[in-house]
Amino acid sequence: MLKKAIAAARKEKAKTVKARITPQHMQEFKEAFEAVDADGSGEIDETELRMAMAALGFQHTKDEIRRMIKSLDSDGSGTLGFEEFVSLMTNKSAKKEPKQEIKDAFSLLDKGSKGFISLEDLRLAAQELRETVSDEQLEAMLKLADVDGDGKVDGTDLYKTLKKTSAL
Numbered sequence: 756m757l758k759k760a761i762a763a764a765r766k767e768k769a770k771t772v773k774a775r776i777t778p779q780h781m782q783e784f785k786e787a788f789e790a791v792d793a794d795g796s797g798e799i800d801e802t803e804l805r806m807a808m809a810a811l812g813f814q815h816t817k818d819e820i821r822r823m824i825k826s827l828d829s830d831g832s833g834t835l836g837f838e839e840f841v842s843l844m845t846n847k848s849a850k851k852e853p854k855q856e857i858k859d860a861f862s863l864l865d866k867g868s869k870g871f872i873s874l875e876d877l878r879l880a881a882q883e884l885r886e887t888v889s890d891e892q893l894e895a896m897l898k899l900a901d902v903d904g905d906g907k908v909d910g911t912d913l914y915k916t917l918k919k920t921s922a923l
């Protein structure tokens with residue numbers, strides 16, 4: 756059932772990612788692109804990308820930068836055009852997972868943002884997902900998910916559990 760909750764969160768997420776690229780964002784991407792394209796050639800080359808990443812506090816080796824460009828360079832020019840740059844930006848914002856995904860799933864489950872998941876939360880989630888699960892099963896699930904055994908399932912517990920059960 757946890758897997759279903761994750762899948763539901765994933766769906767929600769996909770919606771927001773798609774909806775996220777508004778004209779406003781395109782404008783932002785354009786500005787970012789122009790800022791990175793230091794020589795104004797309309798293409799971002801390795802040096803420009805490396806400088807931009809460094810400015811953001813990311814240290815990448817030349818090889819890493821090259822690989823990054825290669826993975827995004829759909830027209831094979833060896834540099835990033837605007838379209839390719841946009842896919843870099845959108846990939847990046849979608850790539851907060853899996854931690855972000857778990858956070859989404861967690862807040863989906865944690866009704867009222869208590870900071871932990873209760874039996875009642877699971878009961879509601881089961882209802883929403885139209886799953887028939889007995890209270891005993893839900894309790895067992897909670898117990899299983901409470902990795903540190905303090906009686907509450909918080910985000911860290913959920914993360915560890917999902918990692919363990921390799922729902923991710």
Ligand SMILES: [Ca+2]
Pocket residue numbers: 792793794795796797798799800803
């Ligand atoms: Ca350039």
Ligand SMILES: [Ca+2]
Pocket residue numbers: 828829830831832833834835836839
């Ligand atoms: Ca290219």
Ligand SMILES: [Ca+2]
Pocket residue numbers: 901902903904905906907908909912
């Ligand atoms: Ca706990």
